[in-house]
Amino acid sequence: MLSLSAPGAIDSVSEEAEYVMECTGCMPKKAWELPFLAEAEEVAVLRRMLRLHLELWGLQEVSEAAQLCVSELVANVIKHVGPATPTTLAVFMNGSHLRIEVHDPDPRALPVLADVDSNAETGRGVALIDAITDRWGVDLTAGRKATWCELRTSLAADDGHTTGPRMARAAHVLGLYTEVPKLPQGSRLSRLGTVVAEETAINVIADLLHWLGAHGRDPDEVLERAQAHFQAEAEPADF
Numbered sequence: 001m002l003s004l005s006a007p008g009a010i011d012s013v014s015e016e017a018e019y020v021m022e023c024t025g026c027m028p029k030k031a032w033e034l035p036f037l038a039e040a041e042e043v044a045v046l047r048r049m050l051r052l053h054l055e056l057w058g059l060q061e062v063s064e065a066a067q068l069c070v071s072e073l074v075a076n077v078i079k080h081v082g083p084a085t086p087t088t089l090a091v092f093m094n095g096s097h098l099r100i101e102v103h104d105p106d107p108r109a110l111p112v113l114a115d116v117d118s119n120a121e122t123g124r125g126v127a128l129i130d131a132i133t134d135r136w137g138v139d140l141t142a143g144r145k146a147t148w149c150e151l152r153t154s155l156a157a158d159d160g161h162t163t164g165p166r167m168a169r170a171a172h173v174l175g176l177y178t179e180v181p182k183l184p185q186g187s188r189l190s191r192l193g194t195v196v197a198e199e200t201a202i203n204v205i206a207d208l209l210h211w212l213g214a215h216g217r218d219p220d221e222v223l224e225r226a227q228a229h230f231q232a233e234a235e236p237a238d239f
Helices: 015-024 038-058 060-080 125-132 165-179 191-214 219-233
Strands: 030-036 083-094 097-104 135-141 144-152
Touching: 015 191, 030 038, 038 060, 038 083, 060 083, 060 097, 060 125, 060 144, 097 191, 125 135
Parallel strands: none
Antiparallel strands: 030 083, 083 097, 097 144, 135 144
């Protein structure tokens, strides 16, 4: 397991991206964890790692809040457990929620939600997490604790895919793709039928591009590849 402060640690965004691709190269969204030493300078790298994962997962919607949670959870370890504490960041899906956990070896130093004045410069971390997340808590084990929080996403709990009419239509088309009967050879569409079919095809393509983008793929790259396949396989039209 990679330690951010160990030899060979990630020290650039490009290296982070390569590491993320190895961790989450394909769906479903794969849980990941990263050990590090709780130091203020490690927070920026952790935030970038999390942002890259969420981009690959199609969860940019919660990226800003998730990065803020990581910052506050790590800051809590630094303040209440101590700098350079061996710590682990774990990120995974819990149904339709994104779950973020920060593990440290001190089960005694528990975060407490306290009333803090809005102008206070310290003590606001737990209150902030409570305000921006759906839920948070602490799990205790022998000699260890995990402080966690969960953010609601637009994913469906049963399949982990983004919801919405475009996603539903795209999934339906993908499921029925091999079952669509072919038109008899030589069949002709009326002029109106051709227009309707063209508009339908445009809508199908648009839905599929939305589906690909929601699953962390580059729609422009997919379009270029599809065009290349089309040009390579197209035969002269029989007019």
